Amino acid sequence: MGEFDLIARYFHRPAVRNPLGVGDDCALVEPGPGMQLAISTDMLVEGRHFLSTVDPVLLGHKSLAVNLSDLAACGARPLACTLSLALPHVDEAWLEGFARGLFALADAHGCDLVGGDTTRGPLCISITVFGEVPRGGALLRSGACAGDDVWASGHLGDARLALEVFRGRATVPAGVFAAARSRMEQPTPRVALGLALRGVATAAIDVSDGLAGDLAHLLRRSGVGARLDVTAAVNLLQVGVDGVPDAAQRLDLVVSGGDDYELVFTAPAAARAQVEAAGRASATPVTRIGTIEAEPGLRFVDAEGRVLQREFVSFDHFA
Amino acid sequence: MGEFDLIARYFHRPAVRNPLGVGDDCALVEPGPGMQLAISTDMLVEGRHFLSTVDPVLLGHKSLAVNLSDLAACGARPLACTLSLALPHVDEAWLEGFARGLFALADAHGCDLVGGDTTRGPLCISITVFGEVPRGGALLRSGACAGDDVWASGHLGDARLALEVFRGRATVPAGVFAAARSRMEQPTPRVALGLALRGVATAAIDVSDGLAGDLAHLLRRSGVGARLDVTAAVNLLQVGVDGVPDAAQRLDLVVSGGDDYELVFTAPAAARAQVEAAGRASATPVTRIGTIEAEPGLRFVDAEGRVLQREFVSFDHFA
Secondary structure, eight states: OOHHHHIIIIIOOOOSSSSBOTTSSSEEEOOOTTEEEEEEEEEEEBTTTBOTTSOHHHHHHHHHHHHHHHHHHTTOEEEEEEEEEEESSOOHHHHHHHHHHHHHHHHHTTOEEEEEEEEESSSEEEEEEEEEEETTOOOOSSOOOTTOEEEEESOOSHHHHHHHHHTTSOOOOHHHHHHHHHHHHSOOOOHHHHHHTTTTOSEEEEESSOHHHHHHHHHHHHTOEEEEEHHHHHTTOTTHHHHOOOHHHHHHHHHHOOOOOEEEEEEOGGGHHHHHHHHHHTTOOEEEEEEEESSOEEEEEOTTSOBOOOOOOOOOTTO | OOHHHHIIIIIOOOOSSSSBOTTSSSEEEOOOTTEEEEEEEEEEEBTTTBOTTSOHHHHHHHHHHHHHHHHHHTTOEEEEEEEEEEESSOOHHHHHHHHHHHHHHHHHTTOEEEEEEEEESSOEEEEEEEEEEETTOOOOSSOOOTTOEEEEESOOSHHHHHHHHHTTSOOOOHHHHHHHHHHHHSOOOOHHHHHHTTTTOSEEEEESSOHHHHHHHHHHHHTOEEEEEHHHHHTTOTTHHHHOOOHHHHHHHHHHOOOOOEEEEEEOGGGHHHHHHHHHHTTOOEEEEEEEESSOEEEEEOTTSOBOOOOOOOOOTTO
């Protein structure tokens, strides 16, 4: 199968929400009146971001999910995406599965695949997503204020637990592993929550490198610090105490785990009811895990109000 | 150097023309009133699209140039780009050179780098570009009509000549090789010509896989055919008769070469003066090389009007 047959068979579908999709030199996308285009891009490389044995359906899902998660963190509504794919060879079963996983998630979010590129090379997936957000209404990392609450969506740490099991560094019961693995291989981008938080949250970021590292980005951009409630945070691990009995290990997974694709965001204490309503409206759990403070830095505080004297690392591809 | 230091040092520059650049979950881009966003993406893989020995400055230039060429083919004005980069290791000299080549071309076109991703992996460069074009005014592949002239910008075939020399399949004098190599390593995206052809050209495509293959895409999308003047086409080789004395080889290079990043476009015969004015206004040579016909297919006609009985191939990553 040639390059153009491959594109035609697996990736050429009519654009539904956009003026021009796959098949010309460019795609054409047009945000609505008063809207700006939010753009994000993520690259996934075999052996770094996924194992060669991963189900291609799940990989198609995850490749788009990690990008949609960035739109969610800006409160942007997905419009379109492009896909560039380097493939070592044409494996039709793999392509069929990958496309199926990708389009299932794209369709669920009304996100047209409007263009891309296909080449031979080491397996590498590069997706760019486009969303629309009202001018001046994007959720940025820079808006957190002292006194704001810190919130997290969903669950944190389970994806990292699955990775530790794959690496042979942790052993858990089969049911726990299955739950954690599903979080790692099929993350849920919190697009509906991001939309519901427009005008409510003061700042937001998605958690891809770990809670501590990503929240630190938000704090630096906002010029503030935070105190995190360790007791609340540790409970964000979906598999819970039964899955990981050791409390210190649970905290490590939650705080330094990464690959979560949840939102961490801030909102005024006066907006707690609105945040909870946004969670309900988007069917997404939201948990209050801390408070923004004027003093820079990130402090972890236990149930007795004591500051933990320890460092948490965050993921870095080149560290 | 860590991932975030790397981005800060080499790729984090303030967005000039766009509301929000590098540093948040998404960038924000906003086309002007009445404008649509034209989007294109291209991926370059080491060993497929470039040799490991290529000067990183030239590679930075070319990685963006091949993308801007797609905007040119739509008549879009560049606004912004994103860069995803998989790197086997952090080589500061390479990064400095790559960024310098990329930004020099980006600055020449007012194209902000607004976002991206950096990861460890086999060297792979994925760039997505954004341009703006008046609603309904994009140059598409689908507008060619029987009777239109077929035009080509600049020169064709020289990049392929350089590749053949690198592959040991051709031998040419050093001066000829230098000229051809420059065309291969530092192509000129025809952005100004694309803008000048808005409202003049009826269809356009950029030549990346070879004149025959790319023109065939345009013909299929327009539901027409074309007759190409072999005598006019063969003269598009920049290094000319002295560079490649064999006429059949020259024709092969021009018609099947690829990696040219010139525009091939169509315009009514009544618009010849306008096309020539667009060429002058953009300081870009334009050459009339054929005629659109109602009968599908691509025919090559010699000086005596005889149709050549031969096939030309076009580049395909998976053929």
